[in-house]
Amino acid sequence: MNINHKDGLKLNKMEKKFLRKQSKARHVLLKHEGIQAVSYPTQSLVVANGGLGNGVSRKQLLLALEKCGPMEALLMPPSKPYAFVVFKTIEESKKAYAALNGKEIIDDLGQKIILYLNFVEKAQWKKLGLQALPPGLLVVEEIISSEDEKMLLESVNWTGDTDNQNFQKSLKHRRVKHFGYEFHYENNTVDKDKPLPGGLPDICNSILEKWLKEGYIKHKPDQLTINQYEPGHGIPAHIDTHSAFEDEIISLSLGSEIVMDFKHPEGVTVQVMLPRRSLLVMTGESRYLWTHGITPRKFDTVQASEQFKGGIITSDIGDLTLSKRGIRTSFTFRKVRHVPCNCSYTSVCDRQRKATPPCLPESSKEAWQLEREHVHRVYDLIARHFSSTRHSPWPRIVEFLKALPSGSIVADIGCGNGKYLGINKELYMIGCDRSQNLVDICRERQFQALVCDALSVPFRSGCFDACISIAVIHHFSTVERRVAALQELTRLLRPGGQALIYVWAMEQEYKNQKSSYLRGSKTSHEDKKEINSDTSTEELLENQMPDGGSEDLASSVPSTVNIKEEGCKPRKVELPVHTNRTCFHSQDVLVPWHLKGNPGKDKAVEPFGLAGCPDPSPVFHRYYHVFCDGELEASCQALGDVSILKSYYDQGNWCVVLQKV
Structure with missing residues (x-):
């Protein structure tokens, strides 16, 4: 093949650019993650840009890697923009290094991503400790049938009630309807003396009675907020206002699964999968102390195992992939509180917390x-x-x-x-x-x-x-x-x-x-x-x-x-x-x-x-x-x-x- 002088210069320029990008990836991995690349071939490679944090699913990366030979492991740490691949032989690893370095792949959003590979002695990552659900939290899967789900979704008329803002609001990140009582977004509470006409929808009453009889809930709610989320939307971490609602808060997920983040004030975070047609019940510590929220994104990190449905997303990086979000509708039920909150979580209770003057530097x-x-x-x-x-x-x-x-x-x-x-x-x-x-x-x-x-x-x-x-x-x-x-x-x-x-x-x-x-x-x-x-x-x-909103209160x-x-x-x-x-x-x-x-x-x-x-x-x-x-x-x-x-x-x-x- 004849390559003229201009083409040769162009290739040389592209090669230099690629080497610069590869070197930058190696430097950043070392600086931020402590991942040390080596200059000689090994069975293990770190793939920068090929991680769950970049929107690359396990299936996508496997399609590219499998062409280079059989693998022993593909490890994808949660939220990280890199992955580790371990091939059976060094020859297959060298083949992947040569074939995929600088290669473009398309992520699940249709965007181009360029992979940068480096050899490592071994795959290494920071393991998360074993986690448990926050105390007082319960996830009940398949709480309703697909027929009931369809009826509930069809009962929500998003085009009606536009003249009555007590019923429906269009917020920045979602559409919202209120029943029983309107939630006031400017002060994160309800007007307990002004119930909305009509109460809760009839279709909900029979379902709530069933949950009461089966013991999933202890009190019949009198307030309902229906939220509809498009893919890519979420809700900030919050604690539902203590003085507005009683202990038990329940949320029914319809239309699509979602991962909800629970966070303790000391920094412990637990990611919980809420499958379609599941019920989330929050009481005690999980209701009063832990914040909960949904990170706005179009994909969630989930277990790749088909048998996994709901519960905690584990740190098994050999079994994580991405799940594309769909349109999710949540029915969140609460019981309005008519007596002062006397919970034991005074540091985050809007009624019991006492404002103390700040203690400032003295020198x-x-x-x-x-x-x-x-x-x-x-x-x-x-x-x-x-x-x-x-x-x-x-x-x-x-x-x-x-x-x-x-x-x-x-x-x-x-x-x-x-x-x-x-x-x-x-x-x-x-x-x-x-x-x-x-x-x-x-x-x-x-x-x-x-x-x-x-x-x-x-x-x-x-x-x-x-x-x-x-x-x-x-x-x-x-x-x-x-x-x-x-x-x-x-x-x-x-x-x-x-x-x-x-x-x-x-x-x-x-x-x-x-x-x-x-x-x-x-x-x-x-x-x-x-x-x-x-x-x-x-x-x-x-x-x-x-x-803002009923689910947007960040405690001070x-x-x-x-x-x-x-x-x-x-x-x-x-x-x-x-x-x-x-x-x-x-x-x-x-x-x-x-x-x-x-x-x-x-x-x-x-x-x-x-x-x-x-x-x-x-x-x-x-x-x-x-x-x-x-x-x-x-x-x-x-x-x-x-x-x-x-x-x-x-x-x-x-x-x-x-x-x-």
Whole structure:
């Protein structure tokens, strides 16, 4: 075969690109998973991008691997974007290495994925311990017949009742109907004095009577919520409001199976398969203490064994595959509570929990330790996912940058992924951030950025015409450190230079404006385009509680941070964890970030997704000091050498434009 010079150069380029991607996959596997590739052939291979976390099923991968020879094992860890294959001989392993490296396969969503293979001495993974169902949880399979399922599904009229919002609502992620009592999404409770006309549907009454007689339930419910989920939709982790409902909560799954995640406050997560036509019964600890939710995705990791139907998804990585979701309809029954809740789970009970003032850092060292754990570390862990939600610049920040004279030198202090660094091509902009991983993203996007602390920026005084600080100052945990950050910002400005500063606002309702964060699922698609993705508004909407509802209450449990001064006993700093999609009740809070896997990257390009997290959707807590009206201006006036040109409220943020005098 004759290959001309141009074709040869093209092949050489492609080969170099492939080797670069393969090397990156090897590096990431080692860094995040401790998986050591070797340079010599072995029987075992690690297949990057060929995992359940990438949407690759066991059947798909087997089809590609079986062509290379007989295998001893195919091991697919849950939620991981890689798999291990062990061939019977080294020759067959070498054949797979040569044939499949850089090969495109199509996942179950029809997307292209490129496989990258490396030899390993042996397959290794982090095994999960044996798990049991949360106490008080029961799954009853085949609780109704397929005929009853059909009748129940046909009884739901999704096109009717549109004039009466007490009956039907269209939420961000699902369609909902209420019977008996309407659940009010703005405060996660029911109006016990206003039952809906008609009670529960007649078709349900006979089924409930049967379950009572057979002993599956102890009380007849008087409230029903019907949810319909499309594939890819879910519901955030939550605890049903204690004061609204009695102990027993039951849910009937129709139309499709689903995996529901149960999580204990101490971090233990149990994934439970709810088969079609099964009944879930939650009482006691599983009802009051554990959160439950459904991760939004189009596939679930399930047991490949045909005999497996319902219950815990085990960690047997030799028997896991993907199951495509269908349209699921859930009938969730509850009994409205008419007496105060007196459960023993007081830390998460909305009636019994007592609000305690936060215990804050008492020294600069304690403040730094708190920020290191709940700001610096968290942003490095969530950098890729954080960046994937940071793409829409805010109009008023764009306006500030575009109004600056051509040729101005501008610093973005706390630049994140560099969203604002390329807004105005007529400026010379440089960014800095405390997170190495976010700065790496800036550099990938060809922006000038460096790693540094906002309290000590390595530039000489007076060298910038303008600075911006968007959603940064509120991460400092003492008044002195917040003022010091503002002082450092003004030090960088030349006389006459201006700075734009945004911080989260305590007031999420201001002058009859309700921030998009509180509007929640009522925010229109057009509204979202105007929401600042560096603020509490869009950030909490997109990353914490995608919509509200009877199943969306995240309990605000205080979190304790142990702070240790040299030569002293450790001191506990206690901060409340903010309940998403509600007003702030404390100025100093920990705000949850729900991390999603493999965000913002083309699967065919990125050789590795989210790694090192056994929980498929871990939650991290970031420290915030939310500013009250006038507090930001007062902090700026304390600097002495600035004048405030403008201050305003913008979608849940307090904002200031100041000038150095």
